[in-house]
Amino acid sequence: xxxxxxxxxxxxxxxxxxxxxxxxxxxxxxxxxxxxxxxxxxxxxxxxxxxxxxxxxxxxxxxxxxxxxxxxxxxxxxxxxxxxxxxxxxxxxxxxxxxxxxxxxxxxxxxxxxxxxxxxxxxxxxxxxxxxxxxxxxxxxxxxxxxxxxxxxxxxx
Amino acid sequence: xxxxxxxxxxxxxxxxxxxxxxxxxxxxxxxxxxxxxxxxxxxxxxxxxxxxxxxxxxxxxxxxxxxxxxxxxxxxxxxxxxxxxxxxxxxxxxxxxxxxxxxxxxxxxxxxxxxxxx
Numbered sequence: 001x002x003x004x005x006x007x008x009x010x011x012x013x014x015x016x017x018x019x020x021x022x023x024x025x026x027x028x029x030x031x032x033x034x035x036x037x038x039x040x041x042x043x044x045x046x047x048x049x050x051x052x053x054x055x056x057x058x059x060x061x062x063x064x065x066x067x068x069x070x071x072x073x074x075x076x077x078x079x080x081x082x083x084x085x086x087x088x089x090x091x092x093x094x095x096x097x098x099x100x101x102x103x104x105x106x107x108x109x110x111x112x113x114x115x116x117x118x119x120x121x122x123x124x125x126x127x128x129x130x131x132x133x134x135x136x137x138x139x140x141x142x143x144x145x146x147x148x149x150x151x152x153x154x155x156x157x
Numbered sequence: 158x159x160x161x162x163x164x165x166x167x168x169x170x171x172x173x174x175x176x177x178x179x180x181x182x183x184x185x186x187x188x189x190x191x192x193x194x195x196x197x198x199x200x201x202x203x204x205x206x207x208x209x210x211x212x213x214x215x216x217x218x219x220x221x222x223x224x225x226x227x228x229x230x231x232x233x234x235x236x237x238x239x240x241x242x243x244x245x246x247x248x249x250x251x252x253x254x255x256x257x258x259x260x261x262x263x264x265x266x267x268x269x270x271x272x273x274x275x
Contacts, residue, residue, distance in 0.1 A: 016242070017206070018203075018206050019205060021206075021227050024207050024226070025206070028207075086207070087204060155183070155207075156183055
């Protein structure tokens with residue numbers, strides 16, 4: 001994996017990410033926009049699924065906020081790849097970065113499991129939210145916030 | 158592993174692994190009460206984002222020199238051609254609070270021109 005990171009850092013993408021005046025700062029902005037959309041979408045949906053804002057209908061929120069969160073991820077991943085390419089060999093050995101990636105995998109697995117376990121129950125969520133689903137939603141929000149926090153922490157650790 | 162431990166090991170890793178250029182950013186890790194002024198030739202200049210880097214010899218050690226983002230340096234009038242390897246410069250900046258030989262640069266004087274990097 002470390003050899004792969006060294007190769008990515010030396011690749012044209014890595015050279016461009018470091019060398020261009022705009023590549024890094026613009027990738028940073030897009031990464032931040034994606035984060036805002038992810039937490040703004042999934043985070044608010046998670047709060048509702050966990051039990052907050054009970055006047056808001058769960059199915060409608062799911063329909064509109066989930067795509068926003070997914071769009072956020074679609075921005076986050078390629079922008080993150082550019083930021084990663086600039087410093088890949090140092091990042092790949094950074095404990096904070098490794099935790100961040102591990103928690104991203106966990107958060108995505110949690111989201112996948114959520115669909116499998118609870119998607120069919122959404123219609124009845126407003127009257128009868130299952131405890132397991134509420135806990136997983138709270139876990140989802142916590143995980144994404146931790147991921148965001150660790151991402152910011154990389155530069156200071 | 159707790160977050161606290163993982164952060165501590167991240168710091169340890171960054172210090173131990175040569176070339177791990179991540180253990181900085183932000184002004185809070187640097188001691189602004191202790192201005193360092195170092196004059197000498199620059200070594201290993203990297204004109205890059207998220208910030209330029211170089212090394213310089215000072216007080217028997219080789220210091221890591223943390224510059225600014227490329228676009229900011231150019232906007233302030235410092236170009237890649239002005240700080241090539243071996244170029245004598247005057248650096249004013251702050252050392253890290255934890256004693257690591259690394260300084261964050263407040264201003265650079267090169268070719269008789271002073272450029273503010275903050």
